[in-house]
Amino acid sequence: MKKSASSNKRKRRSIQKRLGAQWVALLGLVVATLGMAVGFAAFTKTLNISGTASVEKAVWSVRWDPDSFYEEGYVDTTAHSISDSSMTFQCTLSLGDVCGFDLDAINEGTFDAKLTSFTISGPTTAQQQYIAVRMFSYNGSSNLSWSTDGTYGTKINYGTTNVSSSNLRVSKMSGSTAGRLWFEIDAAFIQAENVNNMPTTNQNISITISFKFDQV
């Protein structure tokens, strides 16, 4: 009995030893398997680009400068108001009178601008016979002028007049100085070519001049 018990003990020990060795082998296999799996997974690569772009502010700001308003000294306006994008005025004219004023467009933006066209509208065809609109400006080297009656500069018609791209620019803000473009606008009560076209009653005449500025 004793012999048999001792033999069983030896067998158990032997089996336990073998089991221990097998567990070590198993562990090795697991590590090997994981290693191979990692090997397969490693075949990708990510490349990164990161940047910092400093962008300075940009502004498009062309507007009327109310402080530049100046009566030309013919017939003063009876009222006027000026906002950033529009100016309105009223005046009363007798035949031969001219109502005129100066007004600057200023550019406080970060883009150079240019006057590309202006449009004169308002007077009826009949009124256009005795109301003339005259406009003056200066491009830094020479005076430019337009008039519907041909009195000054280029004779124009009511409606839209395109302006040569190089003629009237208004520079972007430089430091704290805004670019500036001077205009003189005159409205004149003139003698119509045909006397029958003259008004027989008092007239309220609306004149609108739209200036179109584009980025240079």
Add this chain to the structure above:
Amino acid sequence: MKKQKDLKKQKRLQGATIGALALAIVFMAIGFAAYTQTLNINGTANVDLASWNVHFDSTKDPVTSSGSQTVTKTSYTGTTLAFSCSLTAPGQFCEFTIDVVNEGTFDAKLTKVTLSGISTAQAKYLTYKLYYNGATTPYTATTTVSNATTLAKKSGTTPGRHTVKVRVDYIQPSSASDLPSSAVTVSPKAVLDFTQQ
């Protein structure tokens, strides 16, 4: 007796586990074997240690394009490039080119381009583009790439090489109100994912 039974059970479990692992390794080894065989068919007599090595060529500085604002690299490693540039007015742009090289022993391909870092508001006055391998059509948004040209593995001492051109444009928005009203710092990012061909 009970202990002996337990031991037998353990043995059976071990046997089954070893069998399963051995089977898995055999399958994976077949994969490796196929790869090795491919090398042999290509006539590669001496095979270096296999390596997967796709990276930026940080030995060459980014090349700033003509007309671009100055681009400064702030850091440049194999996998990361950081740059900075300054745009002071619409119409200006920052553009530079770098190289991606493959010095490994596997062909690679670009599989995804991820572009980020520019908000919707900023996108009204900024565009961000990435041109890969001389393409004339840029990536302008995150894109899964399905037809990228193979970035060839190293041949002799010559690595495979593709260009990456990055461009940021300060554009004139359709509405002036979309322009930035104060100075803005934008952080565009691009991530390029490569996988084994």
